[in-house]
Amino acid sequence: MKKNLWLLMALFSASTQAATLAVADNIQLLAVDGKEVKSQGWRAVDSVELSEGKHQVVVRFDGEVKRGSKSTIYTTRPYLFEIDLANTNAEIILPRLTTESQAKAFFERGAQWQLAMADGSVKPLVVTELQGEGFAAYSDIEALINAYNSANGIVVEKGNAIDLQQVAVNVDNKTGKVEITGDALIQLKMWYTKASKEDKKAFKIWMAEKDFN
Structure with a gap:
């Protein structure tokens, strides 16, 4: 020490x-x-x-x-x-x-x-x-972490790491039934982390075109 x-x-x-x-x-x-x-x-x-x-x-x-x-x-x-x-x-x-x-x-x-x-x-x-791909796999550590978090449904909010899957998804061990829990905001965040770049872009365009007032 x-x-x-x-x-x-x-x-x-x-x-x-x-x-x-x-x-x-x-x-x-x-x-x-x-x-x-x-x-x-x-x-x-x-x-x-x-x-x-x-x-x-x-x-x-x-x-x-x-x-x-x-x-x-x-x-x-x-x-x-x-x-x-x-x-x-x-x-x-x-x-x-x-x-x-x-x-x-x-x-x-x-x-x-x-x-x-x-x-x-x-x-x-x-x-x-963490497993990277290619010669410069570990040169961009932030991109590597972002890929890991996106694949595992993890976001960082206000300096704290939150596993959205643990918060929002409940699996019945007996029946195998999957139940999505938590409020709407948590669910939105979880699915957004799992979306591809194209899906995120399309979602942002959709949000911009909608009038939610």
């Missing part, structure tokens, strides 16, 4: 309802709530201030490891997960990985990402490894 960082976070949290989310060494913070986290000059951003509630976070391992007697940089695909913060500072952590073979084995068998809380407790994170 970064002791100085924890001290600063503790002092900061005493005067605000927000929390600070940090990442450990060799973990790169790529995006929060669908927005890319851009480095400040040559210095990567290793912490962000977040409001209370659920947040969608994307990170990757990007660190120096040993390949025999030489050093090399090992970089993984992006990993996406949700973090529910309740005014508690936290840090995303991984076990210490020192060699390339060790890192490969760890991520190939399913990396165990964890969240270390300010009170000393550690929680496992349920992660999704």
Whole structure:
């Protein structure tokens, strides 16, 4: 843990309802709530201030490891997960990985990402490894996240990630009957996230032509 960082976070949290989310060494913070986290000059951003509630976070391992007697940089695909913060500072952590073979084995068998809380407790994170297509699949992280969210019925509102399918769709496990619940606005948002670009364009044109007054 970064002791100085924890001290600063503790002092900061005493005067605000927000929390600070940090990442450990060799973990790169790529995006929060669908927005890319851009480095400040040559210095990567290793912490962000977040409001209370659920947040969608994307990170990757990007660190120096040993390949025999030489050093090399090992970089993984992006990993996406949700973090529910309740005014508690936290840090995303991984076990210490020192060699390339060790890192490969760890991520190939399913990396165990964890969240270390300010009170000393550690929680496992349920992660999704984002899969891109093509040579520059991961150059536009926001587009990659948007595609994932659209496919899974997830939107980010006021800094909080909302799974619209969980809110609006109820499946009877016995009969298999699907019931759409929730208010009309939630239902509209869910179907809009699943629409293609052409469907969204057509819908906007339809909305513009209608007079709902």
